[in-house]
Amino acid sequence: MKTKNLVAAALVGAVAFTFNIARAQDPLPSWNDGPAKKSIVEFVAKVTKPASPDFVPVPERIATFDNDGTLWCEQPLPVQAFFASDRVKTLAPQHPEWKTKEPFASVLKGDYKAALAGGDHAILELFMVTHAGMTTEEFEQIVKDWITTAKHPKTGKLFTEMTYQPMLELLAYLRANGFKNFIVSGGGIEFMRPWAEQVYGIPPEQVVGSSITTQFEMRNGKAVLLRLPKLNFNDDKEGKPIGINQHIGRRPIAAFGNSTGDKEMLEYTQAGSGARFELLVLHDDGAREYAYGPALGLPNVKLGAFTQALYDQAQKSGWTVISMKNDWKRIFAFDK
Amino acid sequence: MKTKNLVAAALVGAVAFTFNIARAQDPLPSWNDGPAKKSIVEFVAKVTKPASPDFVPVPERIATFDNDGTLWCEQPLPVQAFFASDRVKTLAPQHPEWKTKEPFASVLKGDYKAALAGGDHAILELFMVTHAGMTTEEFEQIVKDWITTAKHPKTGKLFTEMTYQPMLELLAYLRANGFKNFIVSGGGIEFMRPWAEQVYGIPPEQVVGSSITTQFEMRNGKAVLLRLPKLNFNDDKEGKPIGINQHIGRRPIAAFGNSTGDKEMLEYTQAGSGARFELLVLHDDGAREYAYGPALGLPNVKLGAFTQALYDQAQKSGWTVISMKNDWKRIFAFDK
Numbered sequence A, B: 001m002k003t004k005n006l007v008a009a010a011l012v013g014a015v016a017f018t019f020n021i022a023r024a025q026d027p028l029p030s031w032n033d034g035p036a037k038k039s040i041v042e043f044v045a046k047v048t049k050p051a052s053p054d055f056v057p058v059p060e061r062i063a064t065f066d067n068d069g070t071l072w073c074e075q076p077l078p079v080q081a082f083f084a085s086d087r088v089k090t091l092a093p094q095h096p097e098w099k100t101k102e103p104f105a106s107v108l109k110g111d112y113k114a115a116l117a118g119g120d121h122a123i124l125e126l127f128m129v130t131h132a133g134m135t136t137e138e139f140e141q142i143v144k145d146w147i148t149t150a151k152h153p154k155t156g157k158l159f160t161e162m163t164y165q166p167m168l169e170l171l172a173y174l175r176a177n178g179f180k181n182f183i184v185s186g187g188g189i190e191f192m193r194p195w196a197e198q199v200y201g202i203p204p205e206q207v208v209g210s211s212i213t214t215q216f217e218m219r220n221g222k223a224v225l226l227r228l229p230k231l232n233f234n235d236d237k238e239g240k241p242i243g244i245n246q247h248i249g250r251r252p253i254a255a256f257g258n259s260t261g262d263k264e265m266l267e268y269t270q271a272g273s274g275a276r277f278e279l280l281v282l283h284d285d286g287a288r289e290y291a292y293g294p295a296l297g298l299p300n301v302k303l304g305a306f307t308q309a310l311y312d313q314a315q316k317s318g319w320t321v322i323s324m325k326n327d328w329k330r331i332f333a334f335d336k
Helices: A003-025 A035-048 A079-094 A104-108 A112-116 A119-131 A136-147 A165-176 A189-200 A239-247 A260-270 A308-317 B003-025 B035-048 B079-094 B104-108 B112-116 B119-131 B136-147 B165-176 B189-200 B239-247 B260-270 B308-317
Strands: A062-065 A180-188 A207-219 A222-233 A254-257 A277-282 A320-323 B062-065 B180-188 B207-219 B222-233 B254-257 B277-282 B320-323
Touching: A035 A165, A035 A277, A035 A320, A062 A165, A079 A104, A079 A119, A079 A136, A104 A112, A104 A119, A112 A119, A119 A222, A136 A189, A136 A222, A165 A180, A165 A254, A180 A189, A180 A239, A189 A207, A207 A239, A207 B239, A207 B260, A222 B239, A222 B260, A239 A260, A239 B207, A239 B222, A254 A260, A260 A277, A260 A308, A260 B207, A260 B222, A277 A308, A308 A320, B035 B165, B035 B277, B035 B320, B062 B165, B079 B104, B079 B119, B079 B136, B104 B112, B112 B119, B119 B222, B136 B189, B136 B222, B165 B180, B165 B254, B180 B189, B180 B239, B189 B207, B207 B239, B239 B260, B254 B260, B260 B277, B260 B308, B277 B308, B308 B320
Parallel strands: A062 A180, A062 A254, A180 A207, A254 A277, A277 A320, B062 B180, B062 B254, B180 B207, B254 B277, B277 B320
Antiparallel strands: A207 A222, B207 B222
């Protein structure tokens, strides 16, 4: 190799090295540069620098994240609805009456639209029947078995692969900066806990969600908790601040959501003193994920509605609204 | 100084140095050597040594502690009853009817025995009225103000000084060994949180307790939670495993209590797989603290009962029962 080539090779090497360093130093590589990413990085800087007037001590760095539509895909149905549907199919042989009884009959035919037509009451019944009647440990195992095999109907990927890569980076970035991340979801607390630690790095005690009633009993001389078909707590809308207070006991300083179900959580976060951060994910990428919600002039969906009123409130309140289409370089880890 | 004296001085110094090292290395200096201390140290060793067949990974090292009578003194009344009583006196001018209405009238006269005679219903009413009607943040401030001044009627010490020194050492010892300590108390969750971090090193999100219902509302444009005079959850007896499952989502591997209210928590802890540890504090030191409970042939008390049946169950189940009189060198930090 000639000297000139050696120098060139060294230069190329140095540039590649510098580029890799720069990449390694960017904690949010799947986020495009822009106001959204900038608002996150600036917030984290100002609450973590000891000399900052907005400095927040580590124990108070609480961040709360909605799950469906914020951390993972909630279309064409929330993942837990697929779980409930699969449970109906599994349990059907023990329930011959379901063949003609709604919403079970429609679920067994794969007609989810008809099943949902029964309204909240039908959905609640579907969830209670499929989520109760076993111990908490038995249910944990059922969820673990299901989540390691269940796949998204459109992409064919595991549901746990349908998590948003930019949000996984955000969770890690906050954690590296002394934040304690909590999930605060309308979804079932015991549906999320069995896999949240592995997928999000969020341990069971940092998962807040809706729950059913449990009952203590001795079974073969061993203490167990039995899951009853009765709603205990609905962790949605006004329920989110209530659940946060119940489980965490401090106001978050940062909150992340994507729908009207998250409005009160963001309001509650913002009403605390000192620096605060609120963010909403707008699903506007029909090509790479889904586009939905009235704020985009698109039809509403049963869950995960981003209404025009919510959009207006976000603008007025200074909440960051991120466009999945424009703010995210890639959405899923499996995206090129 | 002669050579012989120099050597003697050096020897004395070396012995003192060794003694100090030994003391510094003993993580439980206020515990007398004996089976109780030994059982704790052996349990911690076997679950933390990587080569141990009983090794437990750090995230699963969950320890739960009852509060009243386990971490701090609950006699002559649980501390929260003194708080409720002081609140009645503070609020009395706004409630002239309390002068003749029980249990308030008796509380205002300082006759707690008569106040308690109204039974659970009267106690519940007393707690609801004194603990509700303000926002969660206002209540937090009320508790903070009270706890920094309120004193134990017998010792004249702050209630926060009436915490058991051996248990404070145990909390620190477990924490140093990768455990996450939780309080799981029948007491009010929002009565304990404002001071538990400073006193026990246990942050608000690791406090589980009884709670009243809260309601989300906007007040002067700010999101707040209003405390309603309605019981939400009773974290006692069967409620303890239910509260543990709700808040923590894993079975503890170690649990500490002192009364029948803790029985189910210990049963639930023990029923998990792998190494487990359960401990009950027996209040048998009338000279340095209080002696009470049927297991000692002494009268029962309203709260904190250590029955003969519980004692027998502890023996049968291999739970460690510690004698405050024999196992603890000192009880309070202010003891000589």
